Amino acid sequence: MRVADKGMIVTGGASGIGAATVERLVAEGARVVIADMNDSLGHSLERKLEGRARFVQTDVSRTDSVDAMFREAEAFCGVDGVFNNAGIGHQAPATDYTDEDWLRVIEINLNGVFRVARAAMRAMASSGGSIVNCASILGHVGQSQTAAYTAAKGGVLNLTKTLALEGAAAGIRVNSLSPGYIATPLLENLDPQLLEFLTSLHPVGRLGSSQEIANAALFLLSDEASFITGTDLLVDGGFTAGKS
Numbered sequence: 001m002r003v004a005d006k007g008m009i010v011t012g013g014a015s016g017i018g019a020a021t022v023e024r025l026v027a028e029g030a031r032v033v034i035a036d037m038n039d040s041l042g043h044s045l046e047r048k049l050e051g052r053a054r055f056v057q058t059d060v061s062r063t064d065s066v067d068a069m070f071r072e073a074e075a076f077c078g079v080d081g082v083f084n085n086a087g088i089g090h091q092a093p094a095t096d097y098t099d100e101d102w103l104r105v106i107e108i109n110l111n112g113v114f115r116v117a118r119a120a121m122r123a124m125a126s127s128g129g130s131i132v133n134c135a136s137i138l139g140h141v142g143q144s145q146t147a148a149y150t151a152a153k154g155g156v157l158n159l160t161k162t163l164a165l166e167g168a169a170a171g172i173r174v175n176s177l178s179p180g181y182i183a184t185p186l187l188e189n190l191d192p193q194l195l196e197f198l199t200s201l202h203p204v205g206r207l208g209s210s211q212e213i214a215n216a217a218l219f220l221l222s223d224e225a226s227f228i229t230g231t232d233l234l235v236d237g238g239f240t241a242g243k244s
């Protein structure tokens with residue numbers, strides 16, 4: 001058991017990478033709060049995990065919602081680790097973006113990560129803990145039609161470093177992980193030809209699975225990563241290694 005009796009929060013924990021991470025953490029002994037907007041998926045995962053996880057409906061774009069979720073998590077399991085994973089996509093050329101399109105992505109993918117990390121650092125101030133922010137390969141490289149997403153994910157990478165510096169004295173580790181393209185509902189609306197092209201950009205010749213990202217999140221959240229802070233772990237099948 002790699003996180004036995006630890007209390008964990010996974011934002012965006014009802015679907016895709018987040019749900020796989022919730023299941024992996026529970027399998028390794030943790031109690032987990034599933035913090036997500038999606039009521040039906042969240043409750044169904046809670047039922048599946050039979051008392052080891054609790055769904056708390058949460059909107060990371062609202063401070064009152066995030067802070068209320070942390071209060072519930074403190075009561076249910078305590079807060080030893082947080083996977084700051086909720087996120088959305090938006091595909092359009094930059095010239096077609098409305099202000100609302102831009103702000104919505106930044107509000108969830110960057111401001112939401114800050115809000116959750118701030119609450120986590122307050123909760124962990126006397127006990128220490130581990131925060132893992134979900135960035136992306138698209139925080140490291142640009143990609144057409146993803147202006148807000150790439151800006152937000154680039155912001156997450158550098159925010160992580162600053163929070164790691166601020167948290168170090170209190171024993172709070174802060175890292176990010178950067179998935180390549182992963183087969184989850186986030187990719188459902190992509191044009192199939194584009195998806196085939198994106199798949200071909202991974203030297204390993206396939207998309208990643210949610211479980212492969214969950215394995216990395218588990219490692220960074222666990223004490224096995226006790227000397228790792230302020231860094232980013234790329235889990236991308238070689239996407240960012242270069243061209244072969």
Ligand SMILES: NC(=O)c1ccc[n+]([C@@H]2O[C@H](COP(=O)([O-])OP(=O)(O)OC[C@H]3O[C@@H](n4cnc5c(N)ncnc54)[C@H](O)[C@@H]3O)[C@@H](O)[C@H]2O)c1
Pocket residue numbers: 011012013014015016017018035036037038058059060061085086087088108112134135136137178179180181182183184185186187
């Ligand atoms: N799938 C990929 O290819 C990929 C690649 C790199 C990074 N990521 C990142 O991984 C994370 C998870 O993505 P996924 O692929 O599992 O997507 P997903 O759509 O399967 O899951 C995202 C979850 O976030 C929740 N969510 C959305 N807005 C929210 C809000 N305001 N408050 C709380 N929860 C909210 C959704 O309800 C959903 O359950 C995201 O941060 C995403 O940017 C995904």
